[in-house]
Amino acid sequence: MSRRSFLGDMLQTLVERSTARPGTGDDRSIRDMCLSLLASEGEVSGIALAQNILDRYKRMDTGEKLAFFQFLNVELEIDPKALQGAVTRFTASNDITDYRAIGALAEPRRQELLRRLNQPTGATQALVNMRKDLIEAVKTSPDLARTDLDFKHLLRSWFNRGFLVLRQISWETPASILEKIVEYEAVHAIHDWDDLRRRLYPQDRRCFAFFHPSMPDEPLIFVEVALTMTVPNSIQHVLSENRDPRAAHETNVAVFYSISNCQAGLAGISFGSLLIKQVAAELHQELPQLETFVTLSPIPRLSKYLAEQKHTPRAAEVLSGTAEPEQVREAARDYLLSAKDAKGRPYDPVARFHLGNGAQIYAVHAEADLSENGRKQSRGAMVNYQYELSQIEQNHEKFVQEGEICLAPALRAEVKAASKKNRAMA
Structure with missing residues (x-):
């Protein structure tokens, strides 16, 4: 990424506009x-x-x-x-x-x-x-x-792609914009400036946002990225205050752990797919050793869905909080694979977004988000969606044309084994 000043970069993207004289009274x-x-x-x-x-x-x-x-x-x-x-x-x-x-x-x-x-x-x-x-x-x-x-x-x-400008948000970004990142963070709340610094300053952390030339001080959407050696199984680890940062060149996994839309007035105008794909390209250019691009995503409607299925023993046990972690993980996995809305699409909106953008489900984890909100919406479960760059278009076509949910090989084998076991017990 260029090291020119943030505002300098933004000013170069501004289109020339006529400046209106101040409005006068009109009765x-x-x-x-x-x-x-x-x-x-x-x-x-x-x-x-x-x-x-x-x-x-x-x-x-x-x-x-x-x-x-x-x-x-x-x-x-x-x-x-x-x-x-x-x-x-x-x-x-x-x-x-x-x-x-x-x-x-x-x-x-x-x-x-x-x-x-x-x-x-x-x-x-x-x-x-x-x-x-x-x-x-x-x-x-x-x-x-x-x-x-x-x-x-x-x-x-x-706000089409031709007008959007991708900029990295760093600790050197103007405070007025950093304050908006704190305000707009919708997935994992940023509690204070120290918390924000832990997400921006270390070499193994990144944040990128789309801006529009007519709104140079207002992020449209931003993504927070953790650079790691392995695919993480909990947000607690990613956001830990006590973790040991790594040098960026010593990592090989890019984890998109939070994507936040900033402008409620742009609802229904999706930038997320463009943002993830462009950030992946930017990171791969900067750090060619990066091999794996995944999310660590919430499962926001899992608890709601289980409440609708509470007559079943597993759903009731998971909702009560007495289920073993493996049982919670299996419930979350089966929900992502089988729960559909009235149109036959995945019931979970985050799943619809990533699968529709060509990602595949990589892994499902229990006890991955132990925050109050994480326990409330998904009993603490989270999921990794993988963006396998060479398969994005193929996965997208399968999902859109056939409704197929693509799985990483290890998860596919796990699902196959579970299905075989269930048939044997029937």
Whole structure:
């Protein structure tokens, strides 16, 4: 990795943007300002008006925001009859003008409004925050899902891979960003600055994050990595205060032990797969001796699933906390292999994510997360997913096309032996 300053690197990625002059007072309703922005053709006046709208929105309470979203949803909707007429005309004429009319009428006007709102400096962050509010509003007003689809459509374009910038987070990273890493850590809480230092400073620890040029001080998603000699079987060992750090060149396993999304307004826009694969490539380039890339992942719905199966003796024993560690491990393993949701996909969301990205299940461990949350969500069980770089595409295709869950050879043999034993006992 380059040793240039973090901010220096980020500044080189910033796109040139026009700087809007500060917003001035505007007594019109936000509805009227939005309609005026849609009618505006002047770039400078449009940027100032967009800034005024964003400023007004920021001052709104929950009820006012809901009314704003309803305005977007109803008044800036497509006109189905006009669209149907354009399709009919194009079917008869095959004319480019009629084809162009279909494109214009098929897109709700709110999409163009959002594009124009995205002109001032800092507008992208404001719109991401706006979508966070919209996601909450959809929970009580499901009809707003149409507008949410339009937000998601545009955000996927604005945050596509071509715009994302990968940066290593280190102890030298500006404190303002380090504070956000502490805040956004969603898997294994960072308790204080000493805890954060143990995750960033030693040679055998790494952290990487994706940033967007329009939000250079806001991580989108980050992953914490431990460089080890063996595949770990517990998070306690990885995060131990008393472990002896190794030199990076003396390790051969990269462990992705925590992946945290940072922006609630970007929910449904996945960066995780891109992040893991790019970080693996970066690490392999820096440390060619690295041979194994695995996660140490939670199993967040195991306890919930077992509660639904509590009529079975094993589920009841595991839930009660009286089961032997091997019994917990077997319950977790069987859950990952057989528990499905209504669509026939793995019931566990973390499993769906990694298996869908081409990983294979490497090993399952009991007593791997003895924190209060670890015991609550999975009775302490965790799982390693392995990213075998030469097999990622093949595993992905098997999972997507056939629903096959790929297993590492040792785990495959274990499952086969267990199945044989169960048949013999039947």
